[in-house]
Amino acid sequence: MDHLLGSIQTDLKHTVLFVCEEVVDFRPQQQEAPLEDAANGIAVAEELPLLKGLEGDYQFRSRLSEGDSIPRCDATLLKIPVSKHDIEKEKHAAKKAIKKKIKKIKKSSGETSKPSAEFYVLSPEELKMHLPSIPFEDTKAAAEFISTKPLPDGETRSAEQLLLAIDCEMCRTTKGVELTRVTLVDASEKVLLDEYVRPKNPIVDYCTQYSGITCEIMEATTMRLADIQEKFLALVPAETILVGHSIENDLQALRMLHRRVIDTVCMYPHPKGPPFRSALRFLASQYLNRAIQTGTDGHCSVEDAIATLQLAQLKIKHGPTFPSIEHEYKQKKVVNEMARAKKSVLIVDSQRACRSLSGGVACIIPHEDPSEVVQTVVHQLTTGFPPHLTWARVRGVKRSEIVAYMQKIKSNLPEHSCLVTVLSGDTNELRALHKRRTARTDPRSSLMWDKKQQEELNATALAAQTGLVHICLQ
The missing domain is CATH 3.40.720 (Alkaline Phosphatase, subunit A)
Structure with a gap:
């Protein structure tokens, strides 16, 4: 190179x-078949x-x-x-950038303690990098998506009310991957929304070992994508900070445009850097001391959403340099x-x-x-x-x-x-x-x-x- x-x-x-x-x-x-070396009379490969x-x-x-x-x-x-010298240089530059961002956030919000959740909301540049399939700037592609709406004039919500975590499950249909379950939990881990969704197109693979979705569940489901979008919009105004693990997949499945997001993939980057991503199961075990996704009948989106929320809250509690930033610069x-x-x-x-x-x-x-x-x-x-x-x-x-x-x-x-x-x-x-x-x-x-x-x-x-x-x- x-x-x-x-x-x-x-x-x-x-x-x-x-x-x-x-x-x-x-x-x-x-090994290739051995041949006989005529000069020495020995077998060679x-x-x-x-x-x-x-x-x-x-x-x-x-x-x-x-x-x-x-x-x-x-x-x-x-x-x-990357050489050790360059690693140290990158670490110093990263810490300097973090301090600068903290200072800017504190100046605009008047905060005096550790950075709040606002600090970890992805910037427009980060949205483009980490959520490339979500058409925030593409007007033509955005026609297939629905945008979250601001709170009505005069209505306010506390910072805690505006912090929600999401997890979705998908199945494979004749047209690709489609939404089959969505879960929303608030900052106190209360489940605000947990609904199964019937895809528009026929399912060809329920992906049960991951999604937990079965044919019986789908046969009893009447909720459609448009119905769940309506419920989602009622719970998630544009001011909400929405937390997810690989949240691009959740927004893509929901066909939803929401700009104020925190991705735990970015909060806890993989030691090898992109395109590697730490699994939610690993992060929960490593930092929450809890085993999730242990069943044989698929993931539970409520369990995953709560784990995602707790990981975000842990990072917010300990600050931007938790657990460590140096591993990001080894390559x-x-x-x-x-x-x-x-x-x-x-x-x-x-x-x-x-x-x-x-x-x-x-x-x-x-x-x-x-x-x-x-x-x-x-x-x-x-x-x-x-x-x-x-x-x-x-x-x-x-x-x-x-x-x-x-x-x-x-x-x-x-x-x-x-x-x-x-x-x-x-x-x-x-x-x-x-x-x-x-x-x-x-x-x-x-x-x-x-x-x-x-x-x-x-x-x-x-x-x-x-x-x-x-x-x-x-």
Whole structure:
């Protein structure tokens, strides 16, 4: 990445990162059949290229993550390590910015104690960054949403009355994800609203293990989205501070525009930074000393809303630097650094990945079909103004298909370009073992996680983390 950011001088002007995950016939640790060395009369393992037809380029195996973690190519390739000096510099700048924001809030509100909930309300810039799918500024897209209304003239509510927490559950329908339950609780944890909602379109997956929604529940439900929006608007004026965990999903499901929000994802950032997000279950265990989402019949939105509220109240009580801010600066996002260097970035990936990886500064073209991904990359490379960095990801393809895709991209690379292709294999077995370990390390579990199982996890992780990197220069 140094040549992209100008840290070192090279002739390279354009880089394409072509990431192939869950490659169906990729077995990086399989040994090739031994051959007999005629000169020495001993058996040797033949070093055959894993991508036949591309032998002239650089190709090597690489470990894509550390420990027993599930490999994430975006986390490995789109992050830059930060030196201790830079970490200290960032920490100092962050503390200075926090003090400045506190001083501004206190001056405008007359507060003298620790910052109130108002301090944590996302700014317009933060809304754009953390809630990119909510059309606050897009008039055309906003036509499908309803905005919360200000309190009537003369009506007032206390700060405590204007702090509410929300959690929604969704099911998958023929038109995508739709709302099936919404819960609102106030600052005293009183449930103000808890209703099931019948989607407009037929349900194809109840997602019961997460949503707790069943066919029987939906058959007995008559409430529709318009009905619940009306109830929501009666309880949530525009002045309300609405707290949620990944609140973008809740507002999207409700088709609601509300600007005064606190997101516990932002209050408690993941140690690895975006696009990683700490699970609500983890935050509740870590900071509230309470286990949630432990049942086998899905999440309870009341339990989740209360946990979200308590996490926000805990942060407000202890102040902006709780629990710590230093972990945010151990890595920087390549996309953000390139934006600062005024260099163009294109991301061709799934809709969800495009939102999380772009950071609001990269051009995105959502595609999931591998052929469409490659065709989009080729088109953008041949426009006359190719991006400095292109990130393209496909999933579930074969090695023979990857070779064909690579040759197509390679033949359309502009001069002074680099194509980096990364292959990784199946991670389903590793994910299953992680899930089993999480269940068995729960103090209430009757089954324990032992040394033998950890050794099995380590071996599975090593296989899943081993990838292939192929580099060609144009």
